[in-house]
Structures are given as C-alpha cells and as structure tokens.
Amino acid sequence: MSAAAAPPTGRPRHHFSVDVEEFFHGTAFEPHLPRDTWTSWPRRAPGVMDRLLELLDDRGVRATFFIVGWLADLEPAMVKRCGAAGHEIAAHSWDHRLVTAQEPEAFRSSIRRNKALLEDLTGTPVVGFRAPSFSIVPGAEWAFDVLLEEGYRYDASLFPIQGHPTYGYPDAPSGPHHIRRPGGTLVEIPATTLTVAGRRLPASGGAYFRFFPYGYLKSAFRQAETRGEPATFYIHPWELDVAPDVDVPWRTRLRAFHGLDRTWSRVDRLLRDFDFQAVVETVDGMGTADA
Numbered sequence: 001m002s003a004a005a006a007p008p009t010g011r012p013r014h015h016f017s018v019d020v021e022e023f024f025h026g027t028a029f030e031p032h033l034p035r036d037t038w039t040s041w042p043r044r045a046p047g048v049m050d051r052l053l054e055l056l057d058d059r060g061v062r063a064t065f066f067i068v069g070w071l072a073d074l075e076p077a078m079v080k081r082c083g084a085a086g087h088e089i090a091a092h093s094w095d096h097r098l099v100t101a102q103e104p105e106a107f108r109s110s111i112r113r114n115k116a117l118l119e120d121l122t123g124t125p126v127v128g129f130r131a132p133s134f135s136i137v138p139g140a141e142w143a144f145d146v147l148l149e150e151g152y153r154y155d156a157s158l159f160p161i162q163g164h165p166t167y168g169y170p171d172a173p174s175g176p177h178h179i180r181r182p183g184g185t186l187v188e189i190p191a192t193t194l195t196v197a198g199r200r201l202p203a204s205g206g207a208y209f210r211f212f213p214y215g216y217l218k219s220a221f222r223q224a225e226t227r228g229e230p231a232t233f234y235i236h237p238w239e240l241d242v243a244p245d246v247d248v249p250w251r252t253r254l255r256a257f258h259g260l261d262r263t264w265s266r267v268d269r270l271l272r273d274f275d276f277q278a279v280v281e282t283v284d285g286m287g288t289a290d291a
C-alpha cells in the first residue's frame, strides 16, 4: 500500500480500527446464539475485509485490525491478506468472551492463543489488544497485568464514559496515556468521546457511528485534535454488510443493524476528512513513560 504523506498542519493522526469478527460474536447475540452454533453461520467477514482493504488502499490509510482468534483460525487467508496489505494486526480475544466473565487464567490462555496464532499467520509481533465489548471496567485491572505478562504493549479497551450498563471506565483520560502496573507500563488507547456540557458521551464508532449524524463523530475528532490527541474509530465487518436473517428480539436487531445502508459512505467520508495511522505507530511515539 502507499504511505500517506505527513499531514501538513501537524494535526494528530487518528486511528481507524476494525474489530474483526462475525455478527454472532457480538455480546448482544450471546444469549440467542450459543458458541456451539457459530459454525452453522456463513462467515462473511473475509469478503467485507477484502472490500475494506481496497478502500483503505485507495485512501492511503494504514489501519489496525483487532482479530478474534476463533475467526483467524478458520479464515487464515483473510488474516494473511490483512497483514500483507501493511495493516497492523492486533488481538480481540480467542472467542469473544467478556473479560469480566473470566478468571485471570482463562483470560491469559485466550490472549496467549490469540497472539500466537496471529503472529504465526503474519510473521509480525502482535502488541495490541482490545477486549470484547470494551469489557475492562473498574475492578478488572488485573487484565492489564496479564496483558503485560503475555507481551502486549498496549490496550485499547477503555471507554471513558459513565452510565452504560455493561462497559465504561469513567475516570480514564480521554486520550492515549500510560498505565503503570507493578510488572511494567502499558499504553492505553481509549475509545473516543464527545464532551457536551462537561459530560463525556461515547462517539467512537460502532452503533454510535450508525445511529447519530456523521457530524457527531466529526465533532469528537475535532475535539481530540484541539486537545492534541488522536481519536480512535472502531467498526465491525458486520456493520459493513447486509443484516443477517437471524431470529432475535427487535431491540437487539435494531441496535446491531440499524443504519447499515450508510456505513460505507460514512466510512469513506471519515477517511477523506481525517489523517490516520496504525495504533502501534502512536504507541511507538509515546515512549515508555509519561513526560
């Protein structure tokens, strides 16, 4: 892929990230589609990722792909194509279990297996992790220790908001920062928020990108630039696809699949409006401790 020139204004380069998984990995589907039903669904992520690789190449953007191990194991060629296109490959757990639903040793085994497989497929070190559904919340900080022990250099799991029923780390800084633990220092790349009347609202991607006007996300990116911080966008392959024919409650369906018809055009607009780099490039630029 072609490398984009440095932005002329010195503005921060943002992060375009994809949590590479199938729709049935989504936490909202867990009560309806148990893990033993996963293989009965067609896997559509590889086709979507091919289309996305083309768009990213056209726009000269290097992205970060957080890939579920279960999917990488069944679709190794997809992972290889993503890596060969020059993008950063990172981990999204083996089987999309919430961090908060696991004991530390089960979490360790999941992220170890995820990292080893992705490194084997791409021949490149995997240093980044994003928890399924941003599930590192207050009280689950032990996960940072396990990530450090397993050789990860950064985490991208904190959502610095309050009031969400299943995720949120209200006291986290809004931008990239260091987390010091007894075993070392981890870089944290939080999901992006929009501050309105002193309150931080989620504006990083996913459903927030589909439900709210494009300007909502754009404002969050501009606020991050004003603070001199990169913003972090996230999307899933199933948000760049048609809705599957799955029998789930209408609320689950609405939240997962509303606005799919405009996701591609919005993503293209985002790629044109801002400058991006892989998360690991930001991490490399931060050194090992806060200045």
Ligand SMILES: [Zn+2]
Residues within 6 Å of the ligand: 019, 021, 025, 026, 092, 096, 131, 132, 133
């Ligand atoms: Zn996920």
